[in-house]
Amino acid sequence: MTLSPFETNLYQYLTPFFGRHAYTLLPERKQYRRFTDLGFQNVILSPAFYGDETMLEVNFGCRNNQVEQIAQQFLNNLPDYRPDANTLILSIGKFNGLQYFRYKIHSDEELHATCDQIEAFFVQQGFDFLESATTLPALDRLLNQRPDEPCQYVYNQAHRFYKGIIAARLNQNPQFDELVASYRQLLIRQTQNPHEQLHFERMITYLQHYSPN
Known part of the structure; x- marks a missing residue:
């Protein structure tokens, strides 16, 4: 180059x-x-x-x-x-x-x-x-501490919904189900894209059965 x-x-x-x-x-x-x-x-x-x-x-x-x-x-x-x-x-x-x-x-x-x-x-x-x-507890906090507001630590807010949910699941956040509900609605409003929503729901199903061991 x-x-x-x-x-x-x-x-x-x-x-x-x-x-x-x-x-x-x-x-x-x-x-x-x-x-x-x-x-x-x-x-x-x-x-x-x-x-x-x-x-x-x-x-x-x-x-x-x-x-x-x-x-x-x-x-x-x-x-x-x-x-x-x-x-x-x-x-x-x-x-x-x-x-x-x-x-x-x-x-x-x-x-x-x-x-x-x-x-x-x-x-x-x-x-x-x-x-x-870089740690899971920090990512969970930074991505999810204000779920109803844009996150300053990412540019793509749709990707924030995915990664916030993943960090919450891996960190065993007790608010996981509430975060899923919040981000689901925000994603629907932001993207209006059924294809995107399908991918998101597939990820939720994956995480509900995910075991790090």
């Missing part, structure tokens, strides 16, 4: 920092990834170019393999993308309550300063969040 000059400079600045925290650069996926016993944690760098201005969005999240191995059987993701699917993903902006935040960069000096800000965020907040978020 061919990297833009901006991406080459970006990775040169950030790779030593993420390497010290056991993250490996995967340039073809535009991300740094750290593999764990439960799945992986990742930081995704998405630049967009507008003349002499570059807008950089930084997303970060994690994958729990146990959740995803069930979810991907019922979601409509292409098979090639399933091993890379995140369970949680959000931007630095969303994490800080700024919905549309992007870093604006016009020069190498601004790029260097932006990288310093990114590194500071992960040292102060990001790495700790990722370290805790």
